[in-house]
Amino acid sequence: MSANTTSAEDKLIARYFAPLATHPGALGLSDDAAFIKPPPGCDLVLKADAIVGGIHFFNDDPAGTIAAKALRINLSDLAAKGATPLGFLLSLALPKDIGEPWLAAFTQGLREDAATYKCPLFGGDTVRSPGPVMVSVAMVGHVPDGMMVRRAGAKAGDRVFVTGTIGDSALGLGLRNGAAWPLDEAQRAHLADRYLLPRPRNALAEAVLHYASAAMDVSDGLAGDLAKLCRVSDVAAAIDAARVPLSDAAKAVLAADPAALETALTGGDDYEILCTVAPAKVDRFRVAAMAAKVAVTDIGTIAAGEGAQFRDAQGELLSFARAAFSHF
Ligand SMILES: [Mg+2]
The missing domain is CATH 3.30.1330.10 (PurM-like, N-terminal domain)
Known part of the structure; x- marks a missing residue:
């Protein structure tokens, strides 16, 4: 070599x-x-x-x-x-x-x-x-030529989408590290597998290319990665945490241990796509995602301002001790 x-x-x-x-x-x-x-x-x-x-x-x-x-x-x-x-x-x-x-x-x-x-x-x-x-x-x-989708580009009014489900890998790592959540075998296997093997969403690349105003993959945690996207796009994001897509296994963890929501939203290793889509393109983006057989979920909206805010179902602002995984 x-x-x-x-x-x-x-x-x-x-x-x-x-x-x-x-x-x-x-x-x-x-x-x-x-x-x-x-x-x-x-x-x-x-x-x-x-x-x-x-x-x-x-x-x-x-x-x-x-x-x-x-x-x-x-x-x-x-x-x-x-x-x-x-x-x-x-x-x-x-x-x-x-x-x-x-x-x-x-x-x-x-x-x-x-x-x-x-x-x-x-x-x-x-x-x-x-x-x-x-x-x-x-x-x-x-x-x-010139079409690489960047982190910069999100505009006020854009919708925020994520692919797949969020938090499985971080919760799978939690299991590997001995967390004692009451899960059945299939749920354990799902989380463990998602830690071992990311599912990159390359099938969605063309839809992202045509319809996303900004995009990145979620590798260091949804909350922290969205904050990065907002910073370089010079916008704010308002996320409805209840709409963040979770697997059945992740839901079972959160039912037993609500504090694990922070792990799911900030833990990282999701390797899902986070992207913003202008309202006029949302329908075409959804159709393209369906054709690509990649689940996409609208989790919130981009607004003027700064920072990525997550609110729970009661409208209360969530605060995280650690916004994102950092190696350093
Ligand atoms: Mg990345």
Whole structure:
């Protein structure tokens, strides 16, 4: 995948990574670099996101889901920008004792998602890690010239939409960390699965491209991410917390532990799309989302001013101790 290859590394690349390099410009990972030509009339959209064992995943998570998570969190950003994936670069830092079965499972997970999301491997590097596994993905996508959907662009009067459901992953992490919520097996499995495997909404990318005035993916918590979008758009948001879409499992958690609402709204790792849509485009956005088979929910409105406010069903302002997940 780069210069300084040993023959052991060449074998590793040929066996595990070359099968993922299906784009002709990747040259089967036999060269120092890959080349791509953007589709005519398109801008390239670039994104890099890394995950580290013990921080973004558990070291004993299945290797295939670690690979899928690394890819999907980047796919999610592309989806929120209205972009179509072209491919990705992978940098992998592995402990000495990781072993081939782990690598085989990892690349199998990567291969499945690369095929599903039509996002082949262009190249990368593998290095030794003195600590946990680190997976860094740099992804390239494309949008029509000048049309990347930005965080800036929300206007007073726009509706605020989110895809899917919010909070499942953060509550799933809570379960992993020992929270004792009274859930049935299916509910536990749902939350645990949503922590392990994000569901990036790339099927909605085209609708976002055509109808959203601003968009981002929800990775650091709905409340904090919406506040970021409002800040760069120079607007305020008024959100009806009761309309934030929740899974049955999340509802069961909140019924037993109402304080977990804060975890759901600020916990992060949702990888849903948060976007704003002008009133005149809302109907077409909904139709396009239905055609894409992605659930979208109107949770509130954009107004002049600043800050993202969440109110409960009684109209009381919710305040959060911690608006968003921060790594630092
Ligand atoms: Mg993001």
